[in-house]
Amino acid sequence: MLRICVYIFFVFVVFGVQGLLHPGGTGPTIEERFEALEKELRGNITTLQQQMFASETLALRQILTLERTFRKELELEMEELQANFSAQEMLLVQERQLRLDLEREMNKTLQNISNVLQISKSRIDNVVAEQEAKGKLLGVSMTNTSIFRSAIQQQVNQISASLSNTQNHLKTLNASIQSASTSSRTGDGTVVAFTAYASSSKDYNTEKIVFNSVITNYGGAYNSGTGIFTSPTDGVYAFTWTHLTHYGRYCHSYLTKDGTRLNLDAHSNLQGLSSTVYTMATMTGTLHLSKGDEVWIQTQHCEGFLGSPYNSFSGWKL
Structure with missing residues (x-):
């Protein structure tokens, strides 16, 4: 628009100077010149408008193309982010499940260890009681050692007599x-x-x-x-x-x-x-x-x- 105004001002100046230089000439009248100038000016304005519209249309198309490209890239990035988020969420779920499983196994293991310790304690108590009972029996056995020796001696005597009888027989x-x-x-x-x-x-x-x-x-x-x-x-x-x-x-x-x-x-x-x-x-x-x-x-x-x-x-x- 500024260019158009400058151009119009330049035309007025030129034609005004020409009128002053040739006031009584035989050329076109001022009205004719103004009409010609207006016609030329309108053509130039139309050309400029067309050029400006074409430039703006091209720029708009480029902007739309850039916008579509940007949107497509943005959608791809969003899809990638969503996929990454889903994978991370899946990993978190799996990790949470693994922790739960480990906790259950640890609790079960601790319970088994507790049961084994209880059984071991019971067995140790039984062994101690058995050893005490054996100790008492050993005392009784030692007390009866003389009785066993007497019985063995009697068996020896019987065997000797049996051998003698066998020889005679x-x-x-x-x-x-x-x-x-x-x-x-x-x-x-x-x-x-x-x-x-x-x-x-x-x-x-x-x-x-x-x-x-x-x-x-x-x-x-x-x-x-x-x-x-x-x-x-x-x-x-x-x-x-x-x-x-x-x-x-x-x-x-x-x-x-x-x-x-x-x-x-x-x-x-x-x-x-x-x-x-x-x-x-x-x-x-x-x-x-x-x-x-x-x-x-x-x-x-x-x-x-x-x-x-x-x-x-x-x-x-x-």
Whole structure:
């Protein structure tokens, strides 16, 4: 607008000067010049207005483009901020949940520790009470030591007497074997007699004792691999056996005929006594056997069975 005013003023000045210089000229009149000038001025104003409108329109378009770009960038930043906020919020929720879980686990662990401590205290109290009771029992046991020693001595005396009787019995059996040698023959004149022992110490439980080491086996009726005597002929037979048991143990054995238990048992027992005394058991009996009958020594339960030369199994035909 300032340019237009300056331009109009410049035109008036120019035309005024020309009128003064040429007052009586033959050129266009002042009115014509003014009309021409006004027309030119209007054209220039229109051109200027168009140029200004175009410039303002372009500027406005650029402003609108910048605004759209700014809005788009702002929306992107807002979306990114919202996404970051959501992620942070999710992390906070997860962290809060983890803390709650940790608190629950810690409370549970503390409760378990408390329970274990209570159980341990109860067990310690029980152990203390048990030790006190054992102490009282130990006092009673020490008081009764002399009684146990007396009982052990009695067992020793009984064993000594049993050994002596066994030795005498063996002597009698040997004499009987020698005196009956003429009558202990089969129909073809073969002597039937055997003596064997078990060479190994072991524990038995309802099983056969295999006296595997043979001293004599006249007539071959005894099987050292199975521990079984098989009668070669009908007749009356005598059998005897002995076994020695480790101290503090017991052994129970009996004579068996064809799998049937006979009432001939040998039983040694010092179970539970703390001493160095061994016990020996022996038994002798006679049976009427038919040809093919089988006889062996069976155990009901036998702990601490001692091997050679502390056991034997003998038999002969009368």
